[in-house]
Amino acid sequence: MASDPTAGGASAEMPVETPEENLDIPPRPAGQEADVQQLQAEKAELQDKLLRALAEAQNVRRRAQQDVERERKFGVERFAKDMLSVADNLGRALSALPKDGDVSDPALRNVIIGVQATERELQSALERHGVTRVKSLGKPFNAEFHQAMMEVEDPTVPTGTVVQELIPGYLIAGRLLRAAMVGVSKGGPPARAASNEN
Structure with a gap:
């Protein structure tokens, strides 16, 4: 069955309207040409400001991420410096104590073992935090x-x-x-x- 362009009651002689015939666009008055150029200049300026604002926002976001990363890495720096004096004092205490094998008193031997374990734990905690x-x-x-x-x-x-x-x-x-x-x-x-x- 062939397709009939007149099927459905449409006339074959019906003219096809073009978009230009449908639109009622009034002609542009001569004085508005300057307004159009001014609006286009404002549009270009606003687009430039928008692009700059977007770039600035991206830079602020990047700097904030860097600050967060730096704080994550080095935020414990002051605390770590304070803990170094504790580590130094434990090291000095261990160097002042007799070696484990040279001690006959079991209580003193236990103190030495405890100080050694404390120093190892402190060094391990420091290493866990970089x-x-x-x-x-x-x-x-x-x-x-x-x-x-x-x-x-x-x-x-x-x-x-x-x-x-x-x-x-x-x-x-x-x-x-x-x-x-x-x-x-x-x-x-x-x-x-x-x-x-x-």
Whole structure:
């Protein structure tokens, strides 16, 4: 069955209206040309302001995310510095106590074991929060991580090697929290260049 364009009662001679014939758009008056240009200029200016505002909002959001990330990493810095003095005092207490095998009194032995366990737990808690100890002994002196407190005459090790650690140094999330206070050798063969690996 062929399709009949006149089916459904539509006349084959019915003219098809174009959109231009349907619209009653009045002709533009001559004085409005300047208004149109002014409106287009305002539109362009507003679009520019919008784009700048969107860019500024994106920058503010990015800076806020960076601040949150920095605070997450380094927010415990003040607290960690305070805890380092506790770690130092525990270390001093352990170095002042006799070694575990040299103690005959069981009560004193238990105190020593308890202080050792407390120091290990404190170091573990610091590490969980991104605070790590700088490894200094036997390494070449590096001013980024070490503070030289004295020179030690030792011809058996290269000059500039850390041979004594007075106070340990710490890093927080890879950034220096406290420099290690060390004794550096002198009088030995020339040292190799200091490395950043600690």
